[in-house]
Amino acid sequence: QEQLEQWGAGLLKPSETLSLTCAVYGGNGGSFSDYYWSWIRQPPGKGLEWLGEINHRGSTNYSPSLKSRLTISLDTSKNQISLKLSSVTAADTAVYYCGQNLDVWGKGTTVTVSS
Amino acid sequence: EIVLTQSPATLSLSPGERATLSCGASQSVSSNYLAWYQHKPGLAPRLLIYDAASRATGVPDRFSASASGTDFTLTISRLEAEDFAVYYCQQYATAPLSFGGGTKVEIK
Numbered sequence: 001q002e003q004l005e006q007w008g009a010g011l012l013k014p015s016e017t018l019s020l021t022c023a024v025y026g027g028n029g030g031s032f033s034d035y036y037w038s039w040i041r042q043p044p045g046k047g048l049e050w051l052g053e054i055n056h057r058g059s060t061n062y063s064p065s066l067k068s069r070l071t072i073s074l075d076t077s078k079n080q081i082s083l084k085l086s087s088v089t090a091a092d093t094a095v096y097y098c099g100q101n102l103d104v105w106g107k108g109t110t111v112t113v114s115s
Numbered sequence: 116e117i118v119l120t121q122s123p124a125t126l127s128l129s130p131g132e133r134a135t136l137s138c139g140a141s142q143s144v145s146s147n148y149l150a151w152y153q154h155k156p157g158l159a160p161r162l163l164i165y166d167a168a169s170r171a172t173g174v175p176d177r178f179s180a181s182a183s184g185t186d187f188t189l190t191i192s193r194l195e196a197e198d199f200a201v202y203y204c205q206q207y208a209t210a211p212l213s214f215g216g217g218t219k220v221e222i223k
Contacts, residue, residue: 038212040160047217048152048160048203053210061210064116097159102150102207103171105159 002026006098006106008083012113018085022098022106023078035101037081039072041094049094054081088113117142117206119215127223134191136218138204147182148208151189154217155200163202164189194220 008020022037036055042048052062054072062070071084081098095108118141128134138149147167152160162171167182177192191198199222204215 040214042154047201048154048205048214050205050212050214053212061212063211099160102165102205103162107159108157 004106018088020083022081038099039083041096043094121215121218125219129223136189138187138215140185144206145208150205152203153200
């Protein structure tokens with residue numbers, strides 16, 4: 001089964017851009033067209049929040065509350081998915097997870113926004 | 116946008132007891148595209164159920180789920196120590212996708 005490894009800056013100042021990358025490893029060579037990738041997050045003490053998704057064609061859907069600041073992109077040559085969230089505030093402090101379909105998830109990246 | 120409401124917020128039970136978790140959708144979830152996840156601190160979410168009632172690979176059969184209209188239920192027949200966690204429902208039928216607020220199953 002595929003594994004997802006994610007990385008990115010863990011400490012940001014307000015107004016900076018959060019940038020995370022998620023790489024897909026392994027797998028049984030199943031059809032790439034069956035996959036889509038999501039980003040979700042969990043702020044401290046709160047529940048899971050869906051941020052957005054991208055499919056193998058590069059089509060995206062975003063949370064309405066983040067749409068103006070969020071970009072999810074796909075690099076098929078590197079098997080990588082990226083998330084960029086601009087103009088961050090303390091409210092964007094959370095553990096961020098990337099996921100493939102419903103059942104494969106990265107281990108999470110803790111992002112803290114603080115001046 | 117589909118809003119999912121989970122109840123109760125917290126369920127206090129003893130090992131061996133039955134847990135019943137509910138998830139109500141604000142509108143129809145087409146094709147019953149609803150999933151249940153288990154989430155423990157410091158770990159990635161674990162998919163338990165997809166398509167409202169299908170167990171994911173490797174999930175014990177003490178976990179079962181059902182759907183009735185816009186109401187969805189996750190049942191854990193007999194709680195084991197490793198089942199104490201937070202459970203979330205998620206609809207993936209209609210963008211934007213959404214999670215419920217979660218139900219914490221804690222040891223009584």
